[in-house]
Amino acid sequence: MTNRLCHIEIDERGLIRPTPEIEQERKVAIFDLLEENTFGLPVREGREIPPGPYRLGLSIREGRLVFGISREDESPVSEFHLSLGPFRQVVKDYFQICESYFEAVKRLPPSQIEAIDMARRGIHNEGARVLQERLEGKAEVDGATARRLFTLICVLHWG
Numbered sequence: 001m002t003n004r005l006c007h008i009e010i011d012e013r014g015l016i017r018p019t020p021e022i023e024q025e026r027k028v029a030i031f032d033l034l035e036e037n038t039f040g041l042p043v044r045e046g047r048e049i050p051p052g053p054y055r056l057g058l059s060i061r062e063g064r065l066v067f068g069i070s071r072e073d074e075s076p077v078s079e080f081h082l083s084l085g086p087f088r089q090v091v092k093d094y095f096q097i098c099e100s101y102f103e104a105v106k107r108l109p110p111s112q113i114e115a116i117d118m119a120r121r122g123i124h125n126e127g128a129r130v131l132q133e134r135l136e137g138k139a140e141v142d143g144a145t146a147r148r149l150f151t152l153i154c155v156l157h158w159g
Contacts, residue, residue, distance in 0.1 A: 002051040003040035003140070006072055008033060010152060011059030021102050022155060029151035038142040041069065041078060050077055058149075060084070060156050067139065080138045084157075087134075090127045091157045094150075097123055124150060 041049045057068035064081040097120045128146035
C-alpha cells in the first residue's frame with residue numbers, strides 16, 4: 001500500500017525532556033503508526049503527487065506545527081504548517097486527564113481507572129477530530145492514524 005507512513009521522526013530540538021510516561025506514549029504511538037496507518041496526499045493545484053510510502057518529520061517552528069513529508073528515499077515531497085492555536089485547549093485537557101490517569105493507575109480501583117480512561121479516550125478522540133479538520137486538503141488520514149498523530153503532537157507540546 002502506498003498511502004501510508006513508513007518512517008516518523010520528531011524534531012526534539014528545544015523541547016523539554018519528557019517524563020517516562022510521556023516518552024512511553026510517544027514510543028507506543030510511533031510503533032502503532034508504523035504498524036498500521038493511512039496517510040495520503042491529495043492532488044493540489046493540479047500538481048502530481050509522488051506515491052508513498054512517506055517519511056514524516058514533525059516539528060514545531062516559529063510557533064507552528066510543521067509536517068515535513070518525503071519519500072522513502074528521503075526526497076522531499078511536501079511541507080505544510082498548521083497553527084497550534086486550535087490544538088492548545090485539547091492538548092491541555094489531554095495532559096490533565098493523562099496526569100490523573102497515571103496517578104489513578106498507582107492507587108485507585110479498576111472501576112475508577114476505567115472511568116478516567118474513558119474520559120481520556122474522549123479527549124483523545126476530540127484531538128484527532130481537530131487534527132483531521134486541520135489536515136483537510138493537505139493530507140488524508142483515517143481516525144486511528146489521526147489519534148496516533150495527535151499523541152505525537154501532544155509530545156511536541158510537552159512542557
